[in-house]
Amino acid sequence: MEESEPVSPTGQYFTSSVISVSVVAVLESQHPIDDSQTTSLLRHVFLPINPRFSSVMVKDKNGVKHWKKVEVKLQDHVKVPTFPQGKSPDFYDGCFSDYLSKVAIDQLPLTKPLWEIHIVKYPTTTAAGNVVFKLHHALGDGYSLMGALLSCLQRADNPAIPLTFPAFNAKTEARRADRSVCGSLGRAVSGVINTVCDFGWSLLKSSAIEDDVTPVRSGDEGVEFRPITISTLTFSIDEIKQVKASLGVVSASIFLPV
Structure with a gap:
């Protein structure tokens, strides 16, 4: 470089x-x-x-x-x-x-x-x-x-074969492709509205409205200088599926950085 x-x-x-x-x-x-x-x-x-x-x-x-x-x-x-x-x-x-x-x-x-x-x-x-x-x-x-x-890792069964991960569900992709034009237009309009609302809300939160006090945000001054600790929590696949079904979202949406 x-x-x-x-x-x-x-x-x-x-x-x-x-x-x-x-x-x-x-x-x-x-x-x-x-x-x-x-x-x-x-x-x-x-x-x-x-x-x-x-x-x-x-x-x-x-x-x-x-x-x-x-x-x-x-x-x-x-x-x-x-x-x-x-x-x-x-x-x-x-x-x-x-x-x-x-x-x-x-x-x-x-x-x-x-x-x-x-x-x-x-x-x-x-x-x-x-x-x-x-x-x-x-x-x-x-x-x-x-x-x-x-890319630094190798398969235990055969190091000569590159790592692989589960592929997308072909049936799900096919169903998405079969959706009507009206449905696609509705989703596009909804996406624009959501983007504008989210952007406006972000401006308000960053300039005029203070974040609520939560277990994650204490609101105390100088919290960034305090000692931190890392905690871990393990979820089973069944628990993730239960949350996914309750929220009606994809699995990736369940995990949020804190």
């Missing part, structure tokens, strides 16, 4: 003095983790995926941020935490939760490429080991970053 390539406006905003946003992903392993090949995999598989994984942000004389290619010191990006030995999985659940919260709140140094990998070798109640990926949002959006991580 050339030094002259500027950082996107979104990337500059996510690395401003006001906000710093990172994506944290956890990969659970069914087997104890062997990290002997970590350096080789990162250098030959992970880094070539995206030039930004081996670049840092620099400012030109006008204060505009650009990506600059640098030599990556992998040992500075791979962390292997140490917990007390010989404890139970329940004990390591607490250790891992506390460690994950610390990883989430610590900011990535801008003097190095904006990513880290944390290899947790201790067994929890849900996995024999965990790999935590922390990537700054300036590197890309969630879709591209997840695509980069998934």
Whole structure:
């Protein structure tokens, strides 16, 4: 990547003095983790995926941020935490939760490429080991970053075959194609109205109307400087289907970032 390539406006905003946003992903392993090949995999598989994984942000004389290619010191990006030995999985659940919260709140140094990998070798109640990926949002959006991580993985049954995911339901797509023109026009008009209403409501919320106090939003001053913790909640497929049926939405609409 050339030094002259500027950082996107979104990337500059996510690395401003006001906000710093990172994506944290956890990969659970069914087997104890062997990290002997970590350096080789990162250098030959992970880094070539995206030039930004081996670049840092620099400012030109006008204060505009650009990506600059640098030599990556992998040992500075791979962390292997140490917990007390010989404890139970329940004990390591607490250790891992506390460690994950610390990883989430610590900011990535801008003097190095904006990513880290944390290899947790201790067994929890849900996995024999965990790999935590922390990537700054300036590197890309969630879709591209997840695509980069998934491209590093291989199938257990046959590594030569690329990863596959369930395809769209052909019958559902056919039914959508058979809908009438009037129905399509109605949906288009409804979409325009909803967009205008949502945009107007967003303007009011950002300028004149204050958000309600909720269990998520306390309304207290300086809440962004308080310690945070990460909690997890597991839903079964049946529970997701029940919520989906009750709300009348697709499965992807059930999960919202908080």
